Amino acid sequence: MNEITIEAGRAERQYWKDLWRYRELFYFLAWRDILVRYKQTVIGIAWAVIRPLLTMGILTFVFGGLAKMSSGQTPYPLFVFCALLPWNFFATAFSESGNSLVSNAGMITKVYFPRLVIPVSSVITSFVDFLISAVLLCLLMIYYQFLPGPTVFALPLFVMLAFATAFGAGLWVSALMVKYRDFRYIIPFVVQFGLYLSPVGFGSNQVPEKWRLLYSLNPMVGVIDGFRWAILGDSNLYWPGLWVSIVGVILMIISGIWYFRRTERTFADVI
């Protein structure tokens, strides 16, 4: 029989065991969010396809058509879509996990389970959308008769990096959001701003050499460049920048978990 002691400020070794015990909750919460999203919609799952397609179209028009930026050898729409894939994943994961704790306030005040499950399951939900868009990417590649080179086998690593970035950022924002509701407005702003700041509509080679390291402080730069390199063989990947991104993401996750655990015990009182 397991015995637990509850005390003020007690570090919970039990917590990580609990996370494992409640592992099915990750699945259930993600399942719930996906189901709910598409209930009572007519077009349903098609939205997961239409949205990225439309965004791709607009960005191609603005950056490729109007601004006439270069995309190297690859057709501009494909160029944009390779970046849109991880970016959309990050954007949805960031917004949803940021809001996740507050929107599940009812559960947090009435049932015990490790609260870490909530933002993580939001990231998982966004990952499902990511997978759907990935299928779309394959269709696009077939359309343009483009076959990725051997670098594509590195793609899973970049997918993990994207997941980690979304997770780390989501942890911080969800915990902060509980206490400071200002983040409800900051999140969409960051997402909008980020879409133009990150090399989604254009290639990061457009950024002057001397600024590239600073530019790489945005973790999505490394992720997006990595995706483009893995899928398209685009040689614009700036390796020092990538290491900066990786280290930054690891720091963000560690600090995010620390902050989350520290504030978690007051969630039910403050939310």
Added chain:
Amino acid sequence: MSEAVIKIDNLSKRYMIGRQGEKGDGLRHVLERAARAPFSMFKSKASRGSATTQEFWATKNVSLEIHAGEMVGIIGRNGAGKSTLLKLLSRITEPTSGSIRIRGRVASLLEVGTGFHPELTGRENIFLNGAILGMSRVEIKRKFDDIVEFSEISKFLDTPVKRYSSGMYVRLAFAVAAHLEPEILIVDEVLAVGDAEFQKRCLGKMEDVAINEGRTVILVSHQLSAIQNLCKRCILMDSGQIVFDGKTADTLERYTSRAVGLTSVELSERIDRDGKGDAILTYLKFFDGKGQPASEIISGQNLVIKVGFQVHGDLTLTNCIIGLTVMKDSQPLIVLSTDLADKAPLVLNGAGEVEFVVPDLPFSGGCYHISSYLGSEGSVTQDWVDDAASLDVVDGDFYGSGKIYRDGWQGKVVLVHHSWRICSSSESDGSIPLGSKVPVPAMS
């Protein structure tokens, strides 16, 4: 006695209440503070302090032990700290000080339908709710049919829950929770929703869980009949502390009496009274043998009760009777009345006070109820309050022998002064064979 499955030690929970959002806590203020004193953010909150918040202790120094297989009720007024205690036990919120040791899995039912999503169907919500409460998917699948049968909504299983009536909603939610298999089950006032038949079934299921499966159940409810039926032990909480912990009947008595432990009881504001109303009884005040106001009387001491009255307007009422009945468990034991002890006629007008003196209070320890009566013209009831006050009696040395009742008779006997002696065989009719009836000797 089995091992303690829950051991609570000096548990306290403090909330800071105050005007939120006005001063000092929004993001803007945090940034301002960070700019002005960059490292103060890492200092503990206590050293920063705030002038606009107050402390509120929802639970204070609560200590308690619960053993396996017990069914314990917790009652108390709203705001007594019961729900906070449950939240602390369920790990939803953290204590400010003190500790809780729990052996076994805990499942809490603090709300009906936690996690239910209105857009999902009944079937989907069973899985969702079960998972949130801690069941594994395999477990839910296994019990799915039982859950559906218990909830009686099999026809509506595939309709979104937002279309359910509130009764169906509650039935489904409880059905899932009822099939949890925790070692410790904590239930908070969820039975208030739902019709009588449903409540009966829920209580039956909980009883099943406790008695037949030996699980521990902690039940918070305002429905005293439910607590009485299920729980042998009951805890009374008030203002964050445990006021009484013992047999359910005793706890309920203390709870239902309006004035627990008060030296004087206001009756003028009470509306649960009967009678014509030309005159009313306004208060009851208790004094001990030394003339001091007392909330507890010791057996054998003198008890003085002062009864205030108020006649309305300029009326003068003649042939009045003021009386008090002292009861235990709704059983009247003693009647104090102005027309019994002394036949002096009672004429009342204006406001005043009548004093009753009971020498050598003949009660053993316990909680007794007093109902009050005021009549005029001999038989016209002017004012009658059924549950006017409670009287706490503490065991005292009524007989001067150190013992006033035999084991197990506490609160069940009225004490009476008596004497005895052994008679020598020449004084009696002869030796009395055992088993024959003994004639009662006349008292001298």
